[in-house]
Amino acid sequence: MLSMLQDTGKEPRIGVYVCHCGLNIAGVVDVEAVRESARFLEGVVVVRDNRYTCSEVGQKGIADDIREFKLNRVVVASCSPRLHEKTFRTLLEKSGLNPHLLEMANIREHCSWVHYDNHEAATGKAKDLVRSSVARARLLQPLARTKGRVLPEVMVIGGGVAGISAALYLGGMGIKTYLVEKEPSIGGHMAMLDKTFPTLDCSLCILSPKMVEVAECENIKILSYSEVEKVEGQVGDFRVQVRRKPRYVNEEKCVGCGDCAEKCPVKVKDEFNRNMGTRKAIYIPFPQAIPPAYVIDEHNCRYLTQGKCKICQAVCERGAIEYDQTSYVETIEVGAIIVATGFQPYDPRGLPQYGYGRFPNVITSLDFERLICADGPTYGKLKRPGDSTVPKRVAFIQCVGSRNKASGGAEYKIDIDEEMGSSAGSRDPKAYCSRVCCMITAKQAFMVKEKYPDAEVYVYYIDMRTAGKGFEEFYQRGRHEGIVFLRGKPGEIEEKEDGCLRVVSEDLDSGCILDLVFDMVVLAQGLTPPEGLVEFAQKMNLSRSEDGFLMEGHPKLRPAETAIDGIYLAGCVQFPKDIPDSVAQAGAAAAAAAVMCSKESIEIDPLGPVIDDKLCIGCKLCEMLCPYGAIKVELTDKGPKAKSIEVACKGCGVCGASCSTKAITMKHYTDSQLTAQAKAILEVV
Numbered sequence: 001m002l003s004m005l006q007d008t009g010k011e012p013r014i015g016v017y018v019c020h021c022g023l024n025i026a027g028v029v030d031v032e033a034v035r036e037s038a039r040f041l042e043g044v045v046v047v048r049d050n051r052y053t054c055s056e057v058g059q060k061g062i063a064d065d066i067r068e069f070k071l072n073r074v075v076v077a078s079c080s081p082r083l084h085e086k087t088f089r090t091l092l093e094k095s096g097l098n099p100h101l102l103e104m105a106n107i108r109e110h111c112s113w114v115h116y117d118n119h120e121a122a123t124g125k126a127k128d129l130v131r132s133s134v135a136r137a138r139l140l141q142p143l144a145r146t147k148g149r150v151l152p153e154v155m156v157i158g159g160g161v162a163g164i165s166a167a168l169y170l171g172g173m174g175i176k177t178y179l180v181e182k183e184p185s186i187g188g189h190m191a192m193l194d195k196t197f198p199t200l201d202c203s204l205c206i207l208s209p210k211m212v213e214v215a216e217c218e219n220i221k222i223l224s225y226s227e228v229e230k231v232e233g234q235v236g237d238f239r240v241q242v243r244r245k246p247r248y249v250n251e252e253k254c255v256g257c258g259d260c261a262e263k264c265p266v267k268v269k270d271e272f273n274r275n276m277g278t279r280k281a282i283y284i285p286f287p288q289a290i291p292p293a294y295v296i297d298e299h300n301c302r303y304l305t306q307g308k309c310k311i312c313q314a315v316c317e318r319g320a321i322e323y324d325q326t327s328y329v330e331t332i333e334v335g336a337i338i339v340a341t342g343f344q345p346y347d348p349r350g351l352p353q354y355g356y357g358r359f360p361n362v363i364t365s366l367d368f369e370r371l372i373c374a375d376g377p378t379y380g381k382l383k384r385p386g387d388s389t390v391p392k393r394v395a396f397i398q399c400v401g402s403r404n405k406a407s408g409g410a411e412y413k414i415d416i417d418e419e420m421g422s423s424a425g426s427r428d429p430k431a432y433c434s435r436v437c438c439m440i441t442a443k444q445a446f447m448v449k450e451k452y453p454d455a456e457v458y459v460y461y462i463d464m465r466t467a468g469k470g471f472e473e474f475y476q477r478g479r480h481e482g483i484v485f486l487r488g489k490p491g492e493i494e495e496k497e498d499g500c501l502r503v504v505s506e507d508l509d510s511g512c513i514l515d516l517v518f519d520m521v522v523l524a525q526g527l528t529p530p531e532g533l534v535e536f537a538q539k540m541n542l543s544r545s546e547d548g549f550l551m552e553g554h555p556k557l558r559p560a561e562t563a564i565d566g567i568y569l570a571g572c573v574q575f576p577k578d579i580p581d582s583v584a585q586a587g588a589a590a591a592a593a594a595v596m597c598s599k600e601s602i603e604i605d606p607l608g609p610v611i612d613d614k615l616c617i618g619c620k621l622c623e624m625l626c627p628y629g630a631i632k633v634e635l636t637d638k639g640p641k642a643k644s645i646e647v648a649c650k651g652c653g654v655c656g657a658s659c660s661t662k663a664i665t666m667k668h669y670t671d672s673q674l675t676a677q678a679k680a681i682l683e684v685v
Contacts, residue, residue, distance in 0.1 A: 012043035012138045015071040016130065017062060019053035019078035021108055028112035030123040034077065037127045037685075041134045045069050054084050059091050066095040073137045077105040077130045083554065098142035100606075100668055105133040128681050135680035139673045143606040148647045150236035151335040152597045154590075155180060157228055158340035160188020162571025162582040164210050166338045169590035171219035175597055178332055179214065180223045180242055185289035186211055188342055192272065192366060194373040196579060197443040198474035204288055211290040224291055229329060231540050232629055234648050235566030236335045236602045246325035248296035248304070249282070253320035256284060256292045260312035260321065268300045270377070274367045276385060277377030282312045287375060296321075336566045336593035339550065340586065341536065343572040346401030346434075346526040350427025353492040354400065354523055360386035361499055364400075364525045365440050372447055382451065384520055386499040391455070391519035394448055395503055396441045397490060398461040402526030404429040432547050434526035434576045438465045441524045442475050445483045458484045458516065460505055468578065486514065493521060527576040540567060541627055541650075549575050560588040564650075568592050607651030607668050609644050615663035616641050622655035622664060631655050 016038045020026035035049045046069050050058040053076060065071055074097070076088055081104040089099035107126040115122035152175060156167045159181030170177040179186065193203035214220050223242055230241040266281035281300040284292070302309035303323060313321035345366050348356035355362045361384045363371070374380040384391055438461070445457045464485065466475045479485060490505040496517065504515050529548040537544050542562055543551040550573050553561035560568050568589035571582040596602075608630065609622075618640025622631045630649035633640050642655075642663070656666040665671070 010072060012073050013045045013069060013071050014041075014043045014073040014075060014134060014137055015062065015065050015069065016041075016044055016047045016075045016134065017053050017058070017077065018047070018049040018107075018130070019058070019076070020049065020051045021053075021078060022051065025078070025108050025112045025126075028116050028119055028122045029107060029126045030119065033123055034107070034126045034130060038075075038077075038130050038134065041131060043073070043138050044134060045071065053078050054087055059087075062088075062091060063095045066092075066097060072097065073101050073103070073140060075103045075105065075130065075133045075137050077107045077126065077133070079108040080104075080106050083557070100143040101137075101140050103133045103137040103140065105129040127685070131683065131685075132677045132681035136673050136677040139670070139676055140668070143667055145603045145606055146646055147601045148234065148236050148604050150597060150599045150602050151238075151333055152176065153178070153334045154336045154338065154593045154597060155238070155240055155332060155334045156338045156340060156570075158188070158342055158571070158573070159183070159186030159222070159224070160340060160342045160571060160582075161190045161207060161210075161579055162342070162573075162586045163188070163338070163340035164207075164214055165583045165586035166340060166570050166590045166593075167214055167220050168210065168217065169587055170594060171214075171217040173590075173594050174219060175594060177220045178223055178242075178334065179220055180226050180228060182225070182227045183285065184225045184247065184295040185285045185291070186214065186222060186224060187286070187288075187290070189345075189366075190579060191286060191288070192373075193369050194376075195443065195447065197439045198468075198470040200443070200446075208288040211288065215290045222291060223330075225295065228536070228539065231337070232648070233333075234604070234628075234650075235564075235596065236599070237647065238334050238337055238566065240332050240334060240337070242330050242332060243327060244330055245327050246298070247293065248298065248301075248321065248323055248325050249294045250320045250322050251291050251293040253318045254293035255318060255320075256294065258284075258294075259315045259317070260294060263311050263315050265309070265311065266300055266302060268297065273370045273377045274364075276367065276370060293320075335597040336568065337540075338568045338570055338586075338589045338593055339540070339542070339562075339573055340570040340589075341530050341533065341573045343527040343576065344530050346430070346528050347427045348400050348523045348525055350429060351400060351404075354397065354490075354521075355493045355495060355501075356523060359493065359495045359499075359501060359521075360384070361391075361495075361501060361519065362493060362521045362523065364523050365437070365444060366525065368444050368522050372444070372451070382448065382520075384499065389519070390452065392452075393456045393516075393518045394445075394458070394520050394522065395501070395516070395518040396445055396457070396459045396522045396524060397503075398437060398441055398459065398524045399433075399489065400523040400525050401429050401528070402432065402434040402437060403462065405431050430526055430528060430547065432575075433465065435465070436576055436578050437524040437526060438463075439468070439471055439474070439578070441522075442466070442478050442483075444522065446474075446478045446481060449478075449481050449483060456484075457482070458486060458518070460486050460488060460490055460503070462487070462489055469580075488514075527572060530573065533573070540564065542567065545575075547575065549573060560585050560592055566593075566596055604647055605651065606646070607666070608646050608649035609655050609664045609666055611642050611644060612663045612665070613638060613641050615661045617661055617663075618642065619660070621658050621660070625654050625658050627652065627654065 018035045031049050039047045093099045111122045111126045155178045156163045157180045167177045167179045225245045227243045229243045232239045260282045261280040264280035264282050267278045269275040270277040270279040282296045298304045370376040466472045487508045488505040490503045494502040501518050501521050545551045552559050570586040570589040620633045630645045656664040
């Protein structure tokens with residue numbers, strides 16, 4: 001490897017490279033003027049402008065200049081360093097320079113993109129940014145990287161179709177994988193579906209073999225009924241604390257015979273069937289569950305709540321019932337983490353004008369899936385929850401909770417049992433499109449016509465968004481089968497005395513007001529971030545986008561990565577996706593994690609703090625504020641002193657900014673460097 005340390009005693013010899021970025025920058029900023037203004041700055045020995053500095057030609061030009069002009073600093077005025085800082089650091093390293101002797105001026109996002117209507121101001125600002133970058137570059141110092149270990153194991157958090165797919169990809173590559181699922185069985189929401197669009201394949205016929213494959217893969221360990229409590233460490237060396245909840249049933253001994261559930265005297269609402277059926281206090285979530293072991297509901301079991309009963313233990317011939325099981329925390333060390341925690345359905349009680357929770361015959365699209373499914377509460381017969389009759393007129397209402405920022409009608413004052421429906425989803429309507437709802441409704445409307453050809457089916461929609469392979473054809477097929485699509489969203493649903501539902505809406509295509517009565521109304525609920533994602537993101541130090549989902553590293557170039565090295569995304573935890581897109585991203589995340597775990601060691605950027613023991617007073621403020629746990633105050637012979645954990649540090653600078661005694665100096669972001677940059681940008685030229 002080339003030497004990472006240059007002679008800092010030499011005078012700065014800076015090369016400045018201003019990028020046109022096609023017309024992204026040059027269409028607004030006068031690149032030639034910016035180039036000429038930089039020519040006379042202190043320490044600058046060469047200035048050039050390039051159409052695309054990041055291109056092979058542009059990079060070769062910089063490399064040639066480093067050799068010809070003996071450059072020891074490089075300033076690139078182009079796009080955000082988030083996009084290409086790594087590119088240019090690699091270039092410097094290959095050219096014999098320390099990669100940290102690079103400074104980037106963002107004249108695209110910060111100039112041309114935000115000041116597109118004022119070319120003169122954008123050009124002036126670009127000159128200021130380049131001048132300040134050169135001032136900081138003069139004071140840059142070479143830094144040496146350290147190496148950290150890489151553990152060849154991966155944790156996948158979330159056992160839905162995305163998590164299952166990611167685990168199978170990794171397990172197939174021979175990588176030890178831990179699949180963590182908070183529910184008693186893997187499968188996620190896909191296990192609740194009857195059929196998938198646009199092929200109308202049985203959902204579990206697709207998913208169940210994959211679930212079995214996970215269970216049989218020797219490289220995959222399923223941690224069901226478990227939740228992540230804490231994550232420490234860094235890329236290549238994460239320590240994850242997983243809370244293992246008690247099943248009160250020994251998974252190894254249980255053979256799923258069902259004798260315990262048959263004799264159990266306690267019946268409760270079945271959440272898997274959307275509370276439209278019942279289950280016992282000892283139960284298996286669904287017939288194809290993996291692991292195929294029963295679990296005891298500790299909140300409803302008579303023995304665990306009242307100290308009496310034990311019928312299940314008495315009838316279990318294999319002795320699988322273990323009432324003495326307790327919750328415990330297991331620490332697992334892995335090199336990479338894939339987050340695939342999915343979504344939760346929007347709770348339509350946030351829009352009470354539709355009557356969900358008040359009118360029994362208003363259901364959600366997920367409720368419909370369980371009703372129409374052969375192993376659902378009605379064994380595949382579509383029956384009204386209110387009176388168990390077969391509906392002859394069914395309406396579907398699109399965009400319930402999506403593409404809507406309204407308050408949901410605060411004038412409705414209703415008290416609804418919290419156990420109704422799912423445990424839910426945010427009740428705050430979302431502005432974004434949930435992507436899958438149009439096709440879910442088209443599929444379900446078709447399924448009604450397929451099972452009951454004489455039924456009248458209406459779909460109220462804003463726009464039908466059917467972008468996908470075979471999607472438009474499927475939608476048109478539904479129209480040919482007699483499904484009526486009405487462009488117009490009802491404002492309110494009224495219940496009649498017989499349980500039927502009155503829906504009034506304008507048909508925007510004809511301009512007519514339609515006043516229709518239906519036996520059942522299905523609300524196409526949107527997809528929202530999963531419950532507890534805020535707290536989970538804080539544990540993982542992950543950022544969330546404005547819509548509440550986890551944010552990717554880059555929307556175009558790093559869609560399966562996060563800003564935290566070694567942590568990847570798969571499925572709907574990033575934003576709503578259908579099954580094929582979720583599986584595709586799971587493959588991308590698995591590939592990225594496999595690349596990371598195939599390395600023997602990893603180089604860690606040296607952007608952490610330098611702590612002066614003479615100035616440190618051990619106040620612990622830096623330790624309390626560090627979001628990565630990278631600073632600890634330890635007792636030494638000189639008293640309590642802060643110590644940096646270099647491999648955990650992300651160089652955010654919170655510790656340095658908060659230190660009242662100025663005992664902490666951030667590498668690459670020293671006070672002198674930042675002060676020089678600020679003074680330069682404030683100069684009157």
